[in-house]
């Protein structure tokens with residue numbers, strides 16, 4: 001199924017409205033497109049003891065994987081301070097990039113960093129995590145970088 005970037009970004013924007021961020025007030029939404037066309041959304045969820053906080057991207061990945069879905073094509077990410085008039089580009093943190101590396105092909109997985117459905121930047125996972133360490137390094141499958 002072809003990727004509808006605008007629709008994926010709209011779903012990320014909606015997911016962002018559910019962000020639970022009483023400590024940072026920085027709200028992130030993600031919409032993860034699986035190879036079968038299903039979309040798994042996520043928001044960031046914080047904790048009073050801080051370290052259990054989970055990013056929007058990992059929320060989306062863990063929802064999908066916990067439902068048996070492991071093949072992904074793209075993720076749209078939106079983020080910014082609560083109440084911001086206009087969002088800025090929000091790049092995924094290193095931990096989330098590593099989780100992407102676990103399940104996605106670095107050459108083909110598309111990461112859309114969006115301000116709005118009309119304004120976004122697109123990267124591959126390889127661009128955001130060059131020479132990433134992944135399952136292939138432990139002999140699980142084919143190497144994904146040269």
Ligand code: THU
Pocket residue numbers: 021024026027028043044045046053054055056057079090091092093096
């Ligand atoms: N956060 C995400 O959810 N995704 C990102 O890509 C960057 C950071 C969250 C974590 C925390 O709840 C808040 O944004 C501030 O770091």
